[in-house]
Amino acid sequence: MNTWRRLVDFVSVHGTAALVSVHEVKGSAPRETDAHMVVRPDGGFSGTIGGGHLEMKMLAVAQEMLGEGRGPARVLDQALGPDLGQCCGGRVKILVETFDRRDMADLEALAQAETAGGLFTTECRFDEAGRVRREVSSAVGDDSWTRWRETHGEERTPVLLFGAGHVGRALVLALAPLPFAVRWLDPRQDAFPAHIPAHAVPVLLKDPQAEIAAAPANAFILVMTHDHPLDMAITAAALSRGFPYVGLIGSATKRARFEKRFRELGLGEERLHDLVCPIGLPGITGKDPAVIAASVTAQLLQARERVAGTVVSGTSPVIPGRAEREPGTHNH
Structure with a gap:
């Protein structure tokens, strides 16, 4: 969720809005530190701090504070079991703030940093009025409650999606709310729909080799053109580049034919093993574009988490859908 942009939008329309943030987590909790929820005066909200009684209580607190007008922030220390009857068993500190049009300049600056993409850090402190002041910074502050750091934004995994047919269109829509940035490529100018989600950039494909050569090393590649x-x-x-995910739409028969040609081109067995074909999770055999898109989206999320785990552990990710999976029926 684009937290700061949503705050700007809510304040612009409603004159005021609240930000509910998970500031600190001890033990098991439904959401991580720096999870956010933006609340309108009428009780409408965007985002989540984990649902359940905790979220219901914080929504009520936010609405109460909005009714009182812009004022100091509140910190609520909640034991999820004893205080709220939730079975998570942990403890969280929740920070609730209110904003109005006097804060628009600060909110816009944070929204611009968020729009730039990737993660960014803010140095935070309480001012004399008990309100939170934030500055975008990469400096390391201390960990005291009176001065702390927050992480905002989202690290999106780059995806090169070759093909704007039915499955490509369904996949772009399925990926829209998720942490992926899609470069959507097709050689046919009229292949792209009139309306494209903000996370996807349509590109008229002219030189496939150049596109692959220019792709970042952590990109996921999906191939589903008309040709x-x-x-x-x-x-x-x-x-040949060794990307963490290379998916090709098609049946086991298509894979076998392609592998034969790839061997003739000199690609080794390790590279061939990296190919995900058929694409999607094993056991989902529906051929409707929306079904394929849902299955592939889940597979990409799995791949994304495995790649993140690889960075930490140094182990090689195993992506369901590579050569060891059972043949699927996503034909092309």
Whole structure:
């Protein structure tokens, strides 16, 4: 969720809004530190701090504070079991703030940092009036309650999606609310729909090799064009780069034919093993574009978490859908 942009929008329309943040977590809790929820005066909200009684109580607190007008922030220390009857068993500190049009300049600055993409850090402190002051900074502050750091924004995994057919369109929509940035490529100018989600950038494909060469090393590659020779050329180039995920739409038969040609091109067995084809989670065999998109989206989320785990542990990720999976029926 674009927290600061949503705050700007709510304050612009309603004159005021509240920000509910998970400031500190001890033990098991439904959301992590720096999870946010933005609340309107009428009780409408965007985002979540984990649902359940905790969220209901914080919504009520936020509305109460909005009714009182812009004022100092509140910190609520909640034991999830004893205080709220939730079974998580942990303890959280929740920070609740209110904003109005006097804060628009500060909110806009944070929204711009958020729009720039990726993660950013704010140095935070309470001022004399008990309100939180934030400055975008990469400096390391101390960990005291009177001065602390928050992490905002979202690290989006780059995806190169080759093909704007039915499945490509469904996949772009499925990925829209998730942490992916899609470069959507097709050689047909009229292939793209009139309305495209903000996370996707349509690109008229002219040089597939150049696109693969310019892609960041952590990109996920998905190949589903209207043309089998084009699919083969893109997939071969992607496999040679060693991306963490290379998916090709098609059946086990298509995979076997492509692998034969890839071996002739000199690609080794390790690279061939990295190919995800058929795409999507094993056991989901529906051929409707929306079903395929949902299955592939779940697989990409799994791959994203495995890659993140690899950075920490140094182990090699295993992506369901590579050569060891059972043949699926997502034909192309």
